[in-house]
Amino acid sequence: MTLQNSFNRVIAATLLSVSAISLTAQADINPSEVNAWLRAFDANPKAQMNAPIKKVRNHPNKPLKPLFTAEQISSGKFIEAKNKRRPQAGRIAYKQDDQVEDLVDNSRNSIVRKLEDMSAYQSAQLESQPWSDSYWPLNAGTLAWRYADSAHTPTETNYDKTLKYVLEDKFAADALKNASSLDDLSVAEKYDIL
Numbered sequence: 001m002t003l004q005n006s007f008n009r010v011i012a013a014t015l016l017s018v019s020a021i022s023l024t025a026q027a028d029i030n031p032s033e034v035n036a037w038l039r040a041f042d043a044n045p046k047a048q049m050n051a052p053i054k055k056v057r058n059h060p061n062k063p064l065k066p067l068f069t070a071e072q073i074s075s076g077k078f079i080e081a082k083n084k085r086r087p088q089a090g091r092i093a094y095k096q097d098d099q100v101e102d103l104v105d106n107s108r109n110s111i112v113r114k115l116e117d118m119s120a121y122q123s124a125q126l127e128s129q130p131w132s133d134s135y136w137p138l139n140a141g142t143l144a145w146r147y148a149d150s151a152h153t154p155t156e157t158n159y160d161k162t163l164k165y166v167l168e169d170k171f172a173a174d175a176l177k178n179a180s181s182l183d184d185l186s187v188a189e190k191y192d193i194l
Helices: 003-023 031-043 045-050 070-075 077-085 115-122 135-140 159-167 173-177 179-183 187-193
Strands: none
Touching (some): 003 031, 003 045, 031 045
């Protein structure tokens, strides 16, 4: 036996023993099967490592039992049972000194605690206006905008008129035959033709 084969056998035996230890609690390990696998590995390591793994159930004769009864499922009580078993890991315990004011700067006196006081927050004026996307591409129809169509201007302020124009059927057979009519179609309409 060469040094390489000995090394391969030691590696395979180590891997099998580790996996066998982890499986002993779940299934009965047959030592003759392990020895047969090792002999096959020793004869042809590459073929044995590429061979499909034999799958077994721990208890092949024992039917799988559902976790919950049909009554629990139909009544919805299985949810309560699941919630009792769910781990609390990752949840932070509530502390008596947890205060919302600690999350926001300068908020000791500005936290609204009554619904009536919220009417002041129905409108606001900011010192600097945050950037927002342009309204005009959306108004023009975005991908449905027929940017080469001279019959429609993208600066149309009447959204209903724009929508009606965008939804207009440009796919008539005669329009598809005419190359200049194809140029007038939107990006989305050209993609649909493909």
